[in-house]
Amino acid sequence: MRHLDIFPKVLFIISLIIFAVFYGVLAGKFGWFPSSFLNKAIKQAEILFTSHAPSKSSYNTNPQIYNYNGVRAKNFENLQPGLTLITSLWKWQESEKLKAGVRLIDSKGRTLHQWQVDRDKFVVDKKNLVRREPKASPLQGAYLFPNGNLLVSLDYIGTVMVDACGKFLWRLPEFTHHSIARAEDGTFWIPAIYGHKRAISESFQSGVLGFGEKKVWLDRLLHINENGKILDDINLLNVLYKNNLEYHIVKTTGLDKDDITHLNDIEPLNPSMAEEYPIFEAGDLLVSARNLNLVFVFDPDTHKIKWYTSEPFIQQHDPDFIGGGWIGVFDNNQGYLRQGVIYGNNRIVAIQPHTNKTQVIFPTEQSGYFYTPDMGKWQFLKNGNLLLTESRTGRVAEVGKNGEILWEWVHKPVGNKRVPSVGEGTRYNLTKEDIASWDCSLIQNSKNFNKKNN
Numbered sequence: 159m160r161h162l163d164i165f166p167k168v169l170f171i172i173s174l175i176i177f178a179v180f181y182g183v184l185a186g187k188f189g190w191f192p193s194s195f196l197n198k199a200i201k202q203a204e205i206l207f208t209s210h211a212p213s214k215s216s217y218n219t220n221p222q223i224y225n226y227n228g229v230r231a232k233n234f235e236n237l238q239p240g241l242t243l244i245t246s247l248w249k250w251q252e253s254e255k256l257k258a259g260v261r262l263i264d265s266k267g268r269t270l271h272q273w274q275v276d277r278d279k280f281v282v283d284k285k286n287l288v289r290r291e292p293k294a295s296p297l298q299g300a301y302l303f304p305n306g307n308l309l310v311s312l313d314y315i316g317t318v319m320v321d322a323c324g325k326f327l328w329r330l331p332e333f334t335h336h337s338i339a340r341a342e343d344g345t346f347w348i349p350a351i352y353g354h355k356r357a358i359s360e361s362f363q364s365g366v367l368g369f370g371e372k373k374v375w376l377d378r379l380l381h382i383n384e385n386g387k388i389l390d391d392i393n394l395l396n397v398l399y400k401n402n403l404e405y406h407i408v409k410t411t412g413l414d415k416d417d418i419t420h421l422n423d424i425e426p427l428n429p430s431m432a433e434e435y436p437i438f439e440a441g442d443l444l445v446s447a448r449n450l451n452l453v454f455v456f457d458p459d460t461h462k463i464k465w466y467t468s469e470p471f472i473q474q475h476d477p478d479f480i481g482g483g484w485i486g487v488f489d490n491n492q493g494y495l496r497q498g499v500i501y502g503n504n505r506i507v508a509i510q511p512h513t514n515k516t517q518v519i520f521p522t523e524q525s526g527y528f529y530t531p532d533m534g535k536w537q538f539l540k541n542g543n544l545l546l547t548e549s550r551t552g553r554v555a556e557v558g559k560n561g562e563i564l565w566e567w568v569h570k571p572v573g574n575k576r577v578p579s580v581g582e583g584t585r586y587n588l589t590k591e592d593i594a595s596w597d598c599s600l601i602q603n604s605k606n607f608n609k610k611n612n
Contacts, residue, residue: 218247218256218296219576223551224568229267231565237265237556238539241588244554245297245310245581246569250274256578258297260308264590267567271593271600273308273324280312282331288353289314289333289375298533298581299338299348304588306596309346311338313581317348319386323598328386336422337476345383347424347443352376357395357418377421379443381458390458394419394447397456401463406450410468420449423476427455434483436512437464444485446477453477453487455511465511473532480538484508486519488536488546504528506536506544520544522561535582547583554583 231237242263247256262271277292292315299311306322317330317338334350341347357374381390398404398419411418425444432440442464444455453474454466471489480486489505506520521528533549543564544557552569571577593599 218294219572219578220550220552222571222575222577224553227568227570229265229565229567231265232562233564234265236541236543236558237565238541238543238545238585239587239589240585241270241590241593242545242554242567243300243302243582243584243586244567245300246552247296247578248272249572256572258312260297260300260310262302262586262588262593263567265565269600270590271306271322271596271598273310273320273322275310275312275318275320275324277312277315279326280316280318280329280331282329287315289351296579296581298336299334300582300584301338301340301346302584302586304592306593306599309338311335311348314351317386322596330380330382330386330388332380332388334380337424339423339425341426341441342428342430345381345389347426348380348382349421349424350378350380352378352393354416372416374416374418375420377419377447379421379424379445379458392458392461394421394445397461397463400461401456401466403452403454403463403466406447406452406468410451411449415449417449419447422446422448425478427479431479431481434481435479436483438511444477444479446474446487448473448475453485453509455485467509467511470516471505471507475534476536478536478538480508483510483512485511486536486538488534490530490532490534492531504530504534504546504548506546520546520557520561525557525561526563528555528563533579533581535584537584539585545583545585547580549580549582552577552580554580556585 243260244263245260248259248261250257250259258275258277260273260275261269263269275297277295280292281287290313292312295313295315297310298313301309307319307327309317309319311317311334314333314335316332317334319327321327332350333353334348336349339347353376354373355376356371377394379392379394380388382388398406407418423446427435427438427440427442427444429440432438438455441458442455443458446453451468451472451474452466454463456463471487472492473490474487475490476488478486485508487507487509489507491503491505503521505518508517508519528546528548530548530550535547537545539545542559546555546557548555553566555563555566558564569577569580
């Protein structure tokens with residue numbers, strides 16, 4: 159008779175399943191709990207997984223996370239003055255496909271100037287393409303000059319200088335990628351790759367770390383002047399081997415990968431700030447190797463590493479000298495998926511090398527959601543606020559000293575509820591009056607500017 163006792167339980171379970179399916183259909187249709195929660199979790203998961211399987215689509219657009227776009231602000235008075243430069247993809251005309259470009263916006267989200275960038279023109283000799291087609295590469299690093307000239311990098315393709323009208327002034331077809339950092343002497347440091355080659359260094363011409371004949375992406379540090387002339391070209395593997403740090407390659411990336419270091423930022427220590435860093439000197443370089451979870455400072459002349467750490471971050475980006483002996487790092491803090499939810503916000507971690515002190519300056523208890531599994535940028539603003547780039551969701555946010563999000567801009571979605579990635583958002587100390595005299599300025603002689611951009 160025991161089977162008769164089981165029958166009511168089975169019937170009860172079946173009824174629960176039927177109810178759950180019925181409720182699920184209605185919840186999806188009418189937006190009942192927990193449909194909004196599940197939808198956001200699904201979108202988060204899509205971003206997490208598509209970001210690690212790069213394709214033309216995933217590099218350009220991602221699932222929409224936020225159900226709003228444009229600017230939202232809690233307090234304009236507490237914002238750092240200036241204009242925000244954003245590298246991304248845009249529809250310049252409603253009927254057009256997405257095209258690469260850069261826009262300069264004010265605090266209300268109005269576009270004051272823009273540069274359309276033809277990605278095909280980055281390439282001088284297409285036979286030398288080694289990692290990615292131009293149309294599949296995002297714009298990332300950028301530097302804006304006071305006269306409207308713009309230096310911009312197309313990921314793993316090259317760097318170009320354009321004028322305020324977008325006219326190409328010169329090209330650097332050296333497979334540069336990620337960031338562009340300007341030193342106080344007017345020169346620039348840019349990550350690049352030599353190509354897909356055997357893993358060799360000066361010390362190991364026959365191949366290193368058991369890679370044998372396997373080809374890998376060899377990272378290099380390029381130092382260029384304002385006209386694009388290469389002043390120095392440093393092999394990252396040589397630096398690691400000279401300082402006995404090659405074990406990080408096997409420890410973190412293993413032998414089965416070909417992107418073994420993934421250099422993503424080079425920051426020079428400028429003379430005006432050097433005295434605040436007791437163990438470093440002016441001209442030393444702060445470097446981030448994402449796939450090694452490694453940040454270090456070294457002398458570009460002797461290649462001696464003066465300090466390094468592989469904690470407390472995961473696949474970090476954009477380390478900066480921020481004063482007072484501190485280095486700030488954008489910690490992607492790559493999350494994990496549990497029960498449909500991604501755990502782990504991005505963080506800004508500050509480290510003081512000469513004291514070994516560490517503190518997390520973002521997020522705080524007042525901070526909202528902020529997460530991009532890869533890419534990402536940050537800027538320490540003069541008023542103490544932070545400007546954060548949440549790349550994969552197409553979002554740039556200014557955060558107050560207490561961690562509260564004061565201002566945010568979210569990219570307008572395109573077809574099928576997808577949002578273009580943002581390479582970086584950077585605040586420049588410029589006003590509308592400063593750029594009114596630029597050639598091709600959107601506000602030049604435009605009486606209806608405010609009306610058009612509201």
